[in-house]
Amino acid sequence: MLVRLLYASRASGPVTQDTLDAILAESRRNNPALGITGILCHGGDVYMQVLEGGREAVNTLYNRIVRDARHDPVTLLHYQEITERRFAGWTMGQVNLHKVNPSILLKYSEKPQLDPFVTPGCAAMALLEELMATAQIVGRTG
Known part of the structure; x- marks a missing residue:
């Protein structure tokens, strides 16, 4: 059974390009064997990530993320059983929220900066x- 999980978290320390590169490299290295696809959005000290895959694999990875000291707190925004993946082309795609057009963010949030902690899942x-759809996710596989 496939599931999709969306969570948000705040970084417990400074977010550097090296930190992001390490997270993405680890995801891209480990996720294919787990059957997990998804995307990581980041902006400032906020992460928002979608994980798709088998229920057990996604739940296990999410629980590992919750215990990861780099995140504080981790908030589950959305969880659902799915019939097909939406992010199948990404072992872990990436979006820098600071580079997204503010008018797109304003469509989905109260202000032109996304705060996933107050935005409905x-x-x-x-x-x-x-x-x-607008090709703002980078790191597509294959």
């Missing part, structure tokens, strides 16, 4: 789908 998912 369904609105955050709609934003991610628009980012995918």
Whole structure:
């Protein structure tokens, strides 16, 4: 059974390009064997990530993320059983939220900066789908 999970977190320390590169490299190295696809959005100290795959694999990875000291706190925004993946082309795609047109962010949030902690999960998912449709996700596989 496939599931899609969306969570948000704040970085517990400074977010550098090296930090992001390490997270993405680890994801891209480990996720294919786990059957997990998804995207990582980042902006400032905020992460928002979608994970898709088998229920056990996604739940295990999410629980590992919750315990990861780099995140504080981790908030589950959306979880659903799915019949097909939306982010199948990415072992872990990437979106820098600071580079997204503020008018796109304003469609889905109260202000032109995304705060996933106050944005409904369904609105955050709609934003991610628009980012995918407008080719703002980088790191596509294959």
